[in-house]
Amino acid sequence: EFKGKNADVRKIGAALGVRNVLEGSIRRDNDKLRVTVQLIDAVTGYHVWAGTYDRDWADVIAIQDSISRAITEALEVVLTPEEERGLKRKHVANLEAYDAYLAGASAFRAAGTLGDFDKAGALFRKALDLDPGMARAYAGLCEVELSRYQRTGATDQVSAAEALCRKALKLEPERAEIEMALGRLYLASGRHEQAEAVFSGLTANRPLDSEARIGLAEALKNQGRHEDAERSYRRAVEIDPGYWRAHNALGSFLLFTGRIDESIAEYRKSASLVPGNASVINNLGAALLMDGQLEDATRTFETSLDVEPTRSAYVNLGTLYYYQKRYPEAVEQYESAEALASSDHVVVSALADALWLVPGRRPEAVELYKRAAGLAGGNLKVNPTDAAAWAMLAYYHGRAGEQGDAQVALTRAEMLGEKDMNAQMYIALARADQGDKAAASAAAARALQLGYPRKLLLADPQLGPLTPTKS
Numbered sequence: 001e002f003k004g005k006n007a008d009v010r011k012i013g014a015a016l017g018v019r020n021v022l023e024g025s026i027r028r029d030n031d032k033l034r035v036t037v038q039l040i041d042a043v044t045g046y047h048v049w050a051g052t053y054d055r056d057w058a059d060v061i062a063i064q065d066s067i068s069r070a071i072t073e074a075l076e077v078v079l080t081p082e083e084e085r086g087l088k089r090k091h092v093a094n095l096e097a098y099d100a101y102l103a104g105a106s107a108f109r110a111a112g113t114l115g116d117f118d119k120a121g122a123l124f125r126k127a128l129d130l131d132p133g134m135a136r137a138y139a140g141l142c143e144v145e146l147s148r149y150q151r152t153g154a155t156d157q158v159s160a161a162e163a164l165c166r167k168a169l170k171l172e173p174e175r176a177e178i179e180m181a182l183g184r185l186y187l188a189s190g191r192h193e194q195a196e197a198v199f200s201g202l203t204a205n206r207p208l209d210s211e212a213r214i215g216l217a218e219a220l221k222n223q224g225r226h227e228d229a230e231r232s233y234r235r236a237v238e239i240d241p242g243y244w245r246a247h248n249a250l251g252s253f254l255l256f257t258g259r260i261d262e263s264i265a266e267y268r269k270s271a272s273l274v275p276g277n278a279s280v281i282n283n284l285g286a287a288l289l290m291d292g293q294l295e296d297a298t299r300t301f302e303t304s305l306d307v308e309p310t311r312s313a314y315v316n317l318g319t320l321y322y323y324q325k326r327y328p329e330a331v332e333q334y335e336s337a338e339a340l341a342s343s344d345h346v347v348v349s350a351l352a353d354a355l356w357l358v359p360g361r362r363p364e365a366v367e368l369y370k371r372a373a374g375l376a377g378g379n380l381k382v383n384p385t386d387a388a389a390w391a392m393l394a395y396y397h398g399r400a401g402e403q404g405d406a407q408v409a410l411t412r413a414e415m416l417g418e419k420d421m422n423a424q425m426y427i428a429l430a431r432a433d434q435g436d437k438a439a440a441s442a443a444a445a446r447a448l449q450l451g452y453p454r455k456l457l458l459a460d461p462q463l464g465p466l467t468p469t470k471s
């Protein structure tokens with residue numbers, strides 16, 4: 001957050017809530033490395049310790065050990081035997097492979113789009129080419145595949161992630177990076193209690209790891225424990241206030257729970273930290289859309305698409321047009337999204353929704369609903385606890401005329417989706433298609449209670465007439 005701002009170290013210490021700040025520079029010229037470090041008391045502004053290291057790049061691990069040791073001595077910290085062991089870094093078998101791994105980890109941390117994840121994956125694969133036994137690189141690739149799945153809905157990416165995670169666990173089961181990948185695999189596959197156990201262990205061992213806090217928050221949210229989840233999200237922001245993912249994750253949680261104004265503020269903070277991140281810009285647009293700020297949302301989606309065309313931004317812009325009853329324009333945006341993510345049932349069904357309302361194109365829509373149902377069924381095999389996906393599946397089957405299958409999915413959605421506003425919205429749509437206005441109205445009212453915007457329900461062609469204009 002403070003990079004390049006020349007901020008006073010006392011301000012930095014106060015913002016981060018720390019007594020001492022370590023700052024310095026690293027310069028690398030081929031195989032030569034110069035590291036300049038200084039430890040500063042953030043209250044007084046005085047130097048506690050400083051050091052300069054001119055070494056070969058091959059000595060980089062030794063330099064880190066030396067700095068760690070010097071800091072503990074300067075601060076007169078007494079280490080327990082366990083802390084003493086933790087201070088010593090493990091031997092790196094292949095420094096060039098380690099270099100590629102670190103570059104991949106950095107790229108993954110900054111990634112927001114499919115293209116970014118591809119770059120991170122290429123670096124992890126380079127590390128494995130140089131050192132096939134590097135467990136952390138397999139864990140990194142596992143996380144890349146899971147992130148791709150979140151954006152494409154392609155279930156084969158979950159299978160690939162699981163295989164990569166197994167390889168990492170076989171090589172080095174107790175490394176934190178591998179546990180992190182395993183926890184995220186559990187999240188993607190709906191094993192939320194197991195994910196909670198993994199991330200709880202990580203936060204106990206690494207209390208200042210914001211990623212572990214975010215993972216724990218996701219596991220708690222998915223179990224309906226929203227107060228506990230929010231505490232964990234906010235702790236991640238406290239730990240790492242300059243990390244865009246922490247603000248982005250909190251923003252998504254606030255949006256999920258219907259606190260749209262707060263979510264907009266968090267997305268704006270995240271966007272200020274990574275101005276060129278298409279994913280964060282798109283998320284901000286989605287929150288503005290949910291808030292009914294249609295002009296601002298349109299500009300934001302267009303900005304996101306200018307940075308990088310993504311299926312999310314195309315879908316969101318299409319949805320904006322859909323709610324404005326500009327159905328042919330919505331079709332164009334959804335078709336662009338479908339070209340990028342043909343395995344995403346949400347994209348396919350969005351295109352079907354728009355075509356359903358274009359004269360003469362309803363038969364095409366029916367075929368797309370059938371396809372969306374098949375894709376959603378595949379996703380539910382990966383994560384059978386996804387209430388919103390069950391509700392969408394019920395809606396797809398209903399539109400395709402498959403009423404028996406629709407009822408099975410609807411029963412499951414109603415059992416799982418009591419606290420999920422998106423699930424309730426799709427339950428309302430499915431009930432409206434069945435002609436059960438009372439049940440549709442009740443589900444719409446429940447979605448409103450959970451925070452779904454009244455403006456969007458009123459704009460929906462099916463639910464608008466069933467939604468009260470005010471509470």
